[in-house]
Amino acid sequence: MSKPKTNTQEMETDYAILVDDVTMIFNIASENLTSLKEYFIKLIRRELFFKEFLAVDSVSLKVKRGDVYGIVGTNGSGKSTLLKMVAGVLEPSRGSVQIDGIIAPLIELGAGFDAELTARENIYLNGSLLGYSKDFIHAHFDEIVDFAELWDFLDMPLKNYSSGMVARIAFAIATVIVPDILIVDETLSVGDMFFQEKCENRINALINDHHTTVLFVSHSIDQVERLCKNAIWIEKGKMRMQGDAKTVCEAYRNSQ
């Protein structure tokens, strides 16, 4: 099958994630420019927004429904930036990202967790931020707590929890829905060995039983090779290779 430029309507039926020629530019100069005085001095000297940094440079990718898609690359190559754009957290400077379905972003877990509140309160708060309705959280509350194995400490403020336990709750809340698209960014390394296994099983269940589309980032090239069907290799923000996971991983391994 050749690859004609299909129109959007056609694409929407075939693909869960469509990233079209996306570029993300960060202003390096803006990083340390946080006072009015500095701003005006720079403005007068015309040094404003001088240095640009291309975190992601014209990357396109298409992920089919039910596909498990890996992203590989070294540190600082733009993987996380790309993921954040897919998750809708970052808006690309150029290009477009189209998503069809509900996303469960396991990028950074525990959004909005408040250390002063109890685990119970945090489950509702975090759930609301992930877009769950109150009824939905209520209906699946037991399921979340069961998965996190936290029944004994539900009404304890989160600040008294260990980081591993916090991560457990976060993971449990994030994966209680059956998402159409799951974005995984090395979150599998939370909790102890047993919990990690549990997390991997949950993700596998989503892939196998519910045909969830997965976008997967990991430093462990073996994990990508094992789990993914297709993959993209990004280097310094640019796409180096795209295609079958085995081929891409092999090429990536040989480059080092």
Add this chain to the structure above:
Amino acid sequence: MSSAADTANTDKKAPPAAPRYDTLASRFKKDWYILSSLVGKDFKRKYRRSVLGVVWSILNPVLQMIVLSVVFSYVFRFQLEGVPFALYLILGQTLFSIMASSSSMGLMSMMEAAPLIKKVRVNKYIFPLSKVLFEFVNFGFSFIAVIAVALYYNFNPAEGWTLVASFNLLSIPLVLIYLAIFCSGLSFLLSALTVFFRDVIHLWSVFVLMWTYATPLFYPLAVLPPEFQPFMKFNPMYQFITYMRDIILYGQVPSLRQNLVCLAMALLTFAIGFLVFRFAQRKFILYV
């Protein structure tokens, strides 16, 4: 064969139906739930481990009123003709503190939400709004104190003792709506500016202090030099507070003109704040 097995499998496990947000109404419902969760969080944080809890929201304005009325009516000897100074005070002070607190909390709202907006996709306008909503819920409790003080004086210069039952109280929600629109606008504007210039934090606290003294909260307008008095009509807080005082203190129904002035000031502030916020919001994540 395999698809049949799949459906059987999913039926057995009964996966939770994922929430979908296709319509405008459902998106609004989602945002409303986030908003109320955030306000609930702020309340829990504010009163956690305090014995009196939310009673403080009622007690605080009364205590402040007592302090201020002692200072200003006994020390500075401000007098008002025919109306109790304490009621005059608490009305100005509770309304002003909605604006002062919601703007200085709204100011930090995007900074505070920084770890959040980097993690999940959420409509950013929720954060400044949550601070305004918080202040208004808090005001709901403070208003109990206002009613208590009003009942204590049970006062109406024209009619004597009919104040609380009077019809003009129906205009109270109107002024609160104007004030809510005004505060939301301020909150949008300040939260957006703070993301780019942290100086706003320091500037605003001085500005609010200045505004407090520039508004007749604990002094009557008449003590100002006559040449300054006309300028007071450009002070939105003076307009809102006068509106409220006219209702409760003087038993008047605010005029149409007063309504239009308040509404115009509120809408203008909201429009500016909202436009700045909407223009700047996609860059927030790079600066917070």
